[in-house]
Amino acid sequence: MDDNQAVNALVRRCVSGDAAAWQEIVQQYHRRIYNICYRFSGSADDASDLAQEVFIKMYRTLSTFDTTRASFMTWVTTVTRNLLVDHFRKGKYDRITDSLDAAPGDQEDGLTFAERLEDKGLSPEARVRSQETQKLVHEALRRLSPELREAVILRDLQDMDYKDIAKVLNVPEGTVKSRINRGRTELARLLQRNYKQAN
Amino acid sequence: MAGEIHSEMQCNQVEALLAEILDGTLQGETLKGFETHQQSCASCRAMIDEARAGMNWLEALDEAEPPRNLVHNILAQTIGALPSEHAVVKPRGEGWLERLKGRLAPMFAPIATPRFAMSFGMAFFSITMLLGIAGFHFADVRHWDLSSKGIRRSYYEAQVRVMRYYENVRWVYEIESRVRDLRRAGAPDQNAQPQQQQEAPAPNPKNPSKSDNRRPGPQRQNYSRGNGEPVLATFPAVMLAAIPQARQNRRTA
Numbered sequence: 001m002d003d004n005q006a007v008n009a010l011v012r013r014c015v016s017g018d019a020a021a022w023q024e025i026v027q028q029y030h031r032r033i034y035n036i037c038y039r040f041s042g043s044a045d046d047a048s049d050l051a052q053e054v055f056i057k058m059y060r061t062l063s064t065f066d067t068t069r070a071s072f073m074t075w076v077t078t079v080t081r082n083l084l085v086d087h088f089r090k091g092k093y094d095r096i097t098d099s100l101d102a103a104p105g106d107q108e109d110g111l112t113f114a115e116r117l118e119d120k121g122l123s124p125e126a127r128v129r130s131q132e133t134q135k136l137v138h139e140a141l142r143r144l145s146p147e148l149r150e151a152v153i154l155r156d157l158q159d160m161d162y163k164d165i166a167k168v169l170n171v172p173e174g175t176v177k178s179r180i181n182r183g184r185t186e187l188a189r190l191l192q193r194n195y196k197q198a199n
Numbered sequence: 200m201a202g203e204i205h206s207e208m209q210c211n212q213v214e215a216l217l218a219e220i221l222d223g224t225l226q227g228e229t230l231k232g233f234e235t236h237q238q239s240c241a242s243c244r245a246m247i248d249e250a251r252a253g254m255n256w257l258e259a260l261d262e263a264e265p266p267r268n269l270v271h272n273i274l275a276q277t278i279g280a281l282p283s284e285h286a287v288v289k290p291r292g293e294g295w296l297e298r299l300k301g302r303l304a305p306m307f308a309p310i311a312t313p314r315f316a317m318s319f320g321m322a323f324f325s326i327t328m329l330l331g332i333a334g335f336h337f338a339d340v341r342h343w344d345l346s347s348k349g350i351r352r353s354y355y356e357a358q359v360r361v362m363r364y365y366e367n368v369r370w371v372y373e374i375e376s377r378v379r380d381l382r383r384a385g386a387p388d389q390n391a392q393p394q395q396q397q398e399a400p401a402p403n404p405k406n407p408s409k410s411d412n413r414r415p416g417p418q419r420q421n422y423s424r425g426n427g428e429p430v431l432a433t434f435p436a437v438m439l440a441a442i443p444q445a446r447q448n449r450r451t452a
Contacts, residue, residue, distance in 0.1 A: 019278045026273050034265040048266050052273055059277040137256050156257035177218040184253030185246070191256060
């Protein structure tokens with residue numbers, strides 16, 4: 001029995017009222033859903049709330065999951081993405097359009113984004129590994145438009161293939177690739193341009 | 200860039216294949232055409248480098264650690280149950296106190312908020328202050344006699360105090376009534392008589408059963424002032440005659 005069949009059996013048990021099966025589903029997928037929500041919303045508190053909402057929605061609509069249309073992973077990601085988009089449309093998690101040169105409000109060290117990038121004076125690999133740089137990349141990710149952000153999150157952070165991403169986003173595969181490329185390029189420009197300016 | 204035409208591949212073709220280029224999935228003639236184009240096109244090289252840098256930044260991001268109570272909260276909101284033991288990440292060897300806390304915490308989670316704590320604190324402060332004003336001190340509790348005999352004695356003492364107080368009040372009514380009768384006898388007023396009868400009706404001797412069933416006394420009196428003279432509460436003469444007998448009965452009991 002491969003993974004898909006095992007998950008489908010788990011879902012069937014859950015739909016038939018097996019609480020232990022639901023617990024297993026929650027255990028298996030809560031990290032993934034939380035991370036998607038966290039990278040999309042940019043806030044740990046919002047991500048926790050959103051992840052709970054996603055599971056509540058999943059619990060209510062689990063019987064609508066069709067094993068012939070997509071994998072359970074794709075269905076879960078679709079539910080998550082749709083809920084995130086709904087919240088975004090409500091204006092709860094608006095895009096941050098501040099310049100990278102502006103000092104972020106939650107950072108009180110007075111340094112600009114570029115200054116903090118340049119601050120370490122490390123090689124790119126070492127900077128990425130550092131906790132501070134993780135925050136900077138996370139902030140840069142929040143500055144992407146929602147369309148580009150969701151595409152790069154699903155591809156580069158969740159390792160989904162283009163076909164599944166196209167199903168989740170309900171757009172053609174070519175559009176998915178284009179958004180991923182633009183998202184990566186814009187993110188790199190946000191980070192590297194300011195790093196070069198700081199030098 | 201898009202308008203540039205090269206021998207092997209055009210820039211727009213490179214852009215369309217950018218995802219595959221970064222994934223390293225190009226093969227055969229397409230790969231050769233791309234490599235040839237890349238060597239001669241600086242703009243495409245820059246585009247690929249930027250996209251690759253962005254991909255590297257993103258892939259280097261660590262997975263965020265979800266809150267420890269996330270699974271518990273999800274299960275509580277969906278099936279309304281706590282996660283099973285194997286599902287909860289608990290340190291081994293935790294004591295009974297931690298287990299008790301773990302079980303009680305979800306029960307008190309809705310009220311374990313600063314708002315409830317503030318309300319509870321204010322209520323406790325108010326009650327303590329009222330008890331202090333009323334003369335109650337918690338330090339006196341240890342002096343209380345909580346035996347059955349002591350409780351019974353306290354009960355009768357309290358009853359006696361209440362009865363004494365009540366009778367004192369009745370005596371006031373009686374005295375006031377007598378004074379008013381004396382005044383009326385000294386200076387009879389024909390006009391005030393009907394009004395007085397209306398305000399303070401005497402028990403009807405023709406129908407004693409009815410007057411016995413209804414409770415005569417100050418409760419049914421009209422205490423409003425009439426003709427500029429204060430109308431005092433009266434106590435029926437029948438009841439006055441019954442008081443010594445009732446007192447005697449109570450003492451006997």
